[in-house]
Amino acid sequence: MSRPSIMWFRRDLRLADLPALHAAAADGPVVPLFVVDPAFRGAGAPRQAFLREALQALDDSMNGALVYRHGHPTDVVPALVAEVGATVVHVSRDDGPYGRRRDAAVAAALQQAGVRLVATSSPYAVSPGTVTKPDGAPYAVFTPFSKRWRAAGWAAPLAAPDVKWLGAPDVHCDGPPPATSVPFTLLGAGEQRAHSQWQQFLPKVAQYAATRNLPAVHGTSRLSAALRWGVLHPRQLLADLEPGEGHDTFASELAWRDFYADVLHHQPHTAWTNLNKAMDAMPVDTDGAARERFQRWAEGRTGFPFVDAGMRELLATGWMHNRVRMVVASFLVKDLHLPWQWGARHFMQHLVDGDLASNNHGWQWAAGTGTDAAPYFRVFNPIGQGERFDPDGEYVRRWVSELAAVPGKAVHDPGLLRPDSYPAPMVDHAAEREEALRRYRHTTAGSR
């Protein structure tokens, strides 16, 4: 009888279209492992809650065989290898700065025992580092990256392999990660549910280009958390797309995800520092008054209804519509003059889909410090954005209960209709816009 291999799950919590699992299954019986790593204790409760649900669903799909082990992967993985007599550990690549350090350390520890850590594929349509210019250099601009990304193409999805699981209860299991307390219910985070969610969304993809910007409408797939945890693979979505505007726009969003992962792969330090070094000279506010402004932003008490609706949606559901993410980010950076890192950290703490590459490079884009930086004069008007993308005010009324009685689009700029319970605007947007432009102009002038 052949010796088992270990399939170490991290952020590919599914059975279908998981090339690493095919590789493992080809080696014989498979011990399915998830390591509850103390390094993740700092992750936000919403993300941990989704993880727990997704793991539960994964465990169910393998009839309870999933082996949870608590501890540092450099200790836990080699220990399990010795325990079950495995000859190889299979993983799907994890390209984040932490994931790469961890995997290098685990690979080194395993090597001492003559065991290999084999990485097959990744949670991206095209793995980070593999879309390059003809001379091998990485792309720094999205559009040319996306052209080559499309040209490179991607493999067809694989069905779940036939696996002989060798796990709990025959192998000792520590039990799932501890439950975290969140103010909302996750309606299941498993593979089956994600697929049916995608099937329900698929007929709407043709309208995606038009409806994706309307936060009151379910015009987006809402599969961000499933993609973040690898409950679905982007290949599986791309395989269902057809020619057409909405479909192309949706594919582009998946390309953005791959692009930001690629940027972070090549420059891991840009998770928390400016990609564009010249922007280090840009003055930002970090004093006590700045911290108070941040607090109002985080709690959804800015007095700008569209911004407050978004911030409250985030706290209430662990998710925020993409259009609104851009608006609240612009507000934090350009109206409040705070460091983008403060906003990025808050998002990572509260989003179920918090992904370091997409989140932090999205923030850098909004702040004008990242790739394809928006021209500095591109400052979102928090009232105008609401009027344009929430024309009936439905989204604002849904999340800002104080304004529930204000009719139509008047809700975006309540003026005389503003009830006492809702705060007045915390800043004068026109004045802060000028201030932001002044700071950017000053930074540009200083760098010459």
Added chain:
DNA sequence: TTTTGAGTTGTTCGA
């Protein structure tokens, strides 16, 4: 090597 065209997501102002 040099040149050229282009670059996610916007706003304001004045005609």
Added chain:
DNA sequence: GTCGAACAACTCAAA
């Protein structure tokens, strides 16, 4: 109300 220009300068990618 609509429309086009202005808002900067720079870097990137490819011809």
